[in-house]
Amino acid sequence: MSEISIAVIGAGVIGKRHMQEIANSDQCKLVGIADPSPEAEHQAATLGVPLYKDYRKLLDTQHVDAVIVCTPNSTHVEVGMACIERGIPVLVEKPISDDLASARTLAEASRTARVPVLVGHHRRHNPMVRAAKNAIDEGRIGKLVAVNIMCLVYKPDAYFAVPWRRHTGGGPILINMIHEIDLIRHLCGDIVSVQAVASNKTRANEVEDSAACTLELDNGTVANISLSDTAATPWSWDTAAGEDRQLFDYRPVPTHFFAGTDGSLSLPDRTLWSYDGEKGRHRPIRDQLIPMEEENVYANQLRHFVDVISGAAEPLISADDAARTLATTLAVVEAARTRRKVDITLDARFRASDTIA
Template identity: 70%
Template structure:
């Protein structure tokens, strides 16, 4: 079979990560890049691929079978629609869009045209997440009661040299928490209400540096998520899961705790806790580590996208699904702003 011709639109941090995976996969070929930044020309030349400053020109002039969109959030809708209009399947980086209306507009356009949009919630392609979903669904931890999630990391000062990262929308709720919300939905079911506090006490930027969130799930379970980009800890998925060791240090500590009536599971290290016979805090509780072969999450995501673009399967996270993740994430922003509990519409 001929390789799939893939264009990458937006060649910044994550765009370059996708380029690396495309070049490592024989089922695809990097056909061109689109990025208006002057920095992109040297990069495109180093890859020997054409560079377009206007992504529409790229889509019109090159033979493109599929596109990976890695542009800033506020452009996702217009770039996504341009691809769909040209019947080009899309791997759209998260968040699917920067507001709910745009997210649903993209989902509607994808459905009406029959052109697939896969959203880059890459953790869903992590084998530990697959195993955790299977374990929770099998009932091994009983009924889920509480999930406790830590996303406590430290962004160095240079990260904030880019002005939008200090302003509303550029903080850890929309950049980092959205991954936790998507993971929680994926593993535990839909979120029905959200209550949150946020703080900018440490960095004193306009945008939050920390948040504490409590969520109620449709199955009755509760979840707490602790979030900060100004804490010097190893307790974040990026550090603990080892998905991108080029970018982040790797310390395989548990950061996500799922507590059920019959046992518990921690992620990303995949440790199961349960009583041997009678349950009770006076009884010995045992841990078992679930061993899995390491896989490259981003490579898995790309393989899935190739299948989606060829029409062999449907996206495991499509634009409508990602809109629900966005809705719950925006509810955290709204709850913290208004000091109130927010009920979600899509229950």
């Protein structure tokens, strides 16, 4: 198969990461960048590809087989729709949107036009997540009862120089907690209700800097997520999983805990805890490492995208699926804002049946 021509729209932090993976791939090549910022000129010149200030001009003048959308959250749907209208398969970074109505519009357009949309919840391409899913699905920890997740990072001041990250539509619930919610949905099942608190008292931005939520799953599991972007800790997936060691320090400490009636699992350290024989807190609990080869998660995601483009695979996380993850994440925002529990199964604004056609 000849190399697939890919354009990247949005050449910021994650756009550069995708471009690096495209450069390392023998399945595809970068054929253009769209980004209005002056910094993108350097990027395009270095990579020797044309730069367009307006992404529509790129889509209308350049032959592209596929596009990766890495613009700010609020622009994902507008750019994604422009690709679908032109029949171009698209990988849209997460969150699929910052509002549910437009996310559903994109999902509907993808379905109707039969143009695939893959959403960048990249952790689903991590072999560690696959191994954890197998362990849970095979019943190795019994019935899942509780989940505890820490997403506690300190983002440097320079991170907040980019305005969209400080304003509604940005913020760590939509940028970071959404990864945790997607992981819980993927590994543990559907989330049916949400309670949450959020605070912006430390950074004083329009959006929260810290939040905590309690989620109820339809299988009875309860889950907690602690979130902060102003906490000096190693306790976050980004630091502990080592998926991007160029961007983040790597400290493989446990940050994600999945507790079941027969055992438990911590990630990203891949430790499975269980009793030999009789169970009970008075008895020694045994730990064992889940064997696994490390893989480049972003390269896996790109390979999967190539399969989606060629029709060999359905998106591992489609626009519909990502809209459901977004619905739950926006329910967290709503629960924190109103200080009330949001019942996702009853509330038409967030209900899954209204998200998936």
